[in-house]
Amino acid sequence: MLVLLRRYFALLARYLRPQWVGSLFLALFLFGNAGLQLLKPQLLKLFIDTALAHGVSLTLLLIACSFIGFALLNQGIAVADSYLGESIAWTATNQLRTDLVAHCLSLDLSFHKERSPGELIERIDGDVDTLSHFFSRLIIQLGGNILLLCGILAIFFRIDWRAGLGASVYALIFLSMLMVMRRRLIPLWVAQRQASAEFYGFLGERLEGTAEIRANGATTTVLRRFLRQFHTWFPITYKARMSETRIFLVNFAVIASSLVLTLILGAYLRSFNPAAITIGTIFAMYTYAFMLVGPIWTIQTQLQDLQQVEACIQRIYELFSTTSRLHDGSGATFGRGPLALEFEHVTFGYEGDVPVLRDLTFAVQPGQVLGILGRTGSGKTTLARLIFRLYDAQQGCVRLDGVSVQQTHLQTLRQHIGLVTQDVQLFQASVRDNLTFFNRGISDERILTALENLGLSAWYQSLPTGLDTVLPTGALSAGEAQLLAFTRVFLQDPGIIILDEASSRLDPATAALLEKALDTLFDGRTAIVIAHRLSTIQRANEILILEDGAVLEYGSYDKLAHDVSSRFFHLLQVGLEEVLA
Numbered sequence: 001m002l003v004l005l006r007r008y009f010a011l012l013a014r015y016l017r018p019q020w021v022g023s024l025f026l027a028l029f030l031f032g033n034a035g036l037q038l039l040k041p042q043l044l045k046l047f048i049d050t051a052l053a054h055g056v057s058l059t060l061l062l063i064a065c066s067f068i069g070f071a072l073l074n075q076g077i078a079v080a081d082s083y084l085g086e087s088i089a090w091t092a093t094n095q096l097r098t099d100l101v102a103h104c105l106s107l108d109l110s111f112h113k114e115r116s117p118g119e120l121i122e123r124i125d126g127d128v129d130t131l132s133h134f135f136s137r138l139i140i141q142l143g144g145n146i147l148l149l150c151g152i153l154a155i156f157f158r159i160d161w162r163a164g165l166g167a168s169v170y171a172l173i174f175l176s177m178l179m180v181m182r183r184r185l186i187p188l189w190v191a192q193r194q195a196s197a198e199f200y201g202f203l204g205e206r207l208e209g210t211a212e213i214r215a216n217g218a219t220t221t222v223l224r225r226f227l228r229q230f231h232t233w234f235p236i237t238y239k240a241r242m243s244e245t246r247i248f249l250v251n252f253a254v255i256a257s258s259l260v261l262t263l264i265l266g267a268y269l270r271s272f273n274p275a276a277i278t279i280g281t282i283f284a285m286y287t288y289a290f291m292l293v294g295p296i297w298t299i300q301t302q303l304q305d306l307q308q309v310e311a312c313i314q315r316i317y318e319l320f321s322t323t324s325r326l327h328d329g330s331g332a333t334f335g336r337g338p339l340a341l342e343f344e345h346v347t348f349g350y351e352g353d354v355p356v357l358r359d360l361t362f363a364v365q366p367g368q369v370l371g372i373l374g375r376t377g378s379g380k381t382t383l384a385r386l387i388f389r390l391y392d393a394q395q396g397c398v399r400l401d402g403v404s405v406q407q408t409h410l411q412t413l414r415q416h417i418g419l420v421t422q423d424v425q426l427f428q429a430s431v432r433d434n435l436t437f438f439n440r441g442i443s444d445e446r447i448l449t450a451l452e453n454l455g456l457s458a459w460y461q462s463l464p465t466g467l468d469t470v471l472p473t474g475a476l477s478a479g480e481a482q483l484l485a486f487t488r489v490f491l492q493d494p495g496i497i498i499l500d501e502a503s504s505r506l507d508p509a510t511a512a513l514l515e516k517a518l519d520t521l522f523d524g525r526t527a528i529v530i531a532h533r534l535s536t537i538q539r540a541n542e543i544l545i546l547e548d549g550a551v552l553e554y555g556s557y558d559k560l561a562h563d564v565s566s567r568f569f570h571l572l573q574v575g576l577e578e579v580l581a
């Protein structure tokens, strides 16, 4: 409990501190509102008693005007309070969302592999959304409502101790009843939320694989799974909603009977002391009894919300406390220009003791091109991931310019490596944003020069609105997407490039463009190429053939290409595509 409270307040303090002035005003508004609400029935009482005693008079007009004034003030404060509450909540939760996204992005790939994008969206957005109320008003409002409840009960006691006692017993019973009923409801909503998270996880995954699903004719199967998901989701939601409606109906009956009891009690007390219990007092009692429902209902909902918030805060802390298995090194840096690469007895496996790469040793001199070949699943992409430090080797060492990749800061390392994968991620955004990764610091001139250097001027000219043209996602071929990725890397200007070449067959025009772009891209850089085309492999100075994660053949291009007993010689004879595809 203590840990939880500490977490509540740590989170509140961290995200509300920058908005302390707004939060202070919010508290003032909420407490002011409670005070005004307590005053209004007193004015009504005064109005009724004055009207009954003196008939129409100037005092009545004054009371009526004050009532209207209070009501307007009440509304004004409510509007200001909503505005301020929303603004505080959005600012705090947006910051929290940003921190969570930044944290998730800093985690290594094994974390992302274990969770679907849908699940992460639900955890970052769903949980933070629930917290927004907590930030904007939950704690303050809880305090305000407890104050209002105590104020109403105090007024009942002031009218008559029996009225005070009756109202207190009623408040206690009503609150306990609501809490018991709500507690029964919680597991239903937890199950509903779980079903919803599973559904969105499923949806996200299927949307991502739309092309494959269609290509494999699996649409009907996926739709059937959809239906099954709905069949699970619907009854859970239905049950939760029905239970909630039942609570509402029972409450309605309790409230109605309490109002009737208040009128009976008022009449009963008046029969003893008509001077103290006036008609105005009975009306005020009735109004206060009606008003009691508000804070009781809100208090129990807020206690409930606190429970939900508790779960969210726990999950958020859990996410924040998940740390990356990759740690920044001591901060070694690299010089500019082409970088040497070295693998020394590197062994790596995704699943602990099942190695995917086995005892790899090779070296690439600065400015040289290493061509990597191997059947599908032989470990080529994994090798590239180790250079980029998406994972760390379990044994051995990967070095750039003689420095272990684990000794540098991850950001520094990745700034020096240009990575072009087969699966180029394009955004539904302008060509400029796609090329610069939304980095506004890169000028249009630099982008245009890069496009020109890579031989893409003609492509650029064909864009209807130049760099502002919005890229329709999925509208580019694999080759074209790689051309865009080359431009990104060219703008980054790294010392080493890792290229996982597009394995699909390219049309001659795109292939020619890629050839020209590669000339420029490789110039003055070290390159590691997972090659699928003969023309690309011909650029390599060294060849590495992988088989089952181990080196099958490694040597200079010229030597292997002329060695009739080599595997590479054989590959060149039959064609890479046929053997490696």
Ligand SMILES: Nc1ncnc2c1ncn2[C@@H]1O[C@H](COP(=O)(O)OP(=O)(O)OP(=O)(O)O)[C@@H](O)[C@H]1O
Pocket: 113, 350, 351, 356, 374, 375, 376, 377, 378, 379, 380, 381, 382, 383
């Ligand atoms: N994230 C991952 N988690 C677990 N296993 C993985 C992961 N990525 C790849 N593997 C496995 O590691 C092995 C090597 O995969 P890798 O992608 O490196 O091969 P590849 O030679 O690049 O294949 P391809 O030419 O098809 O891209 C395969 O058995 C693959 O199933």
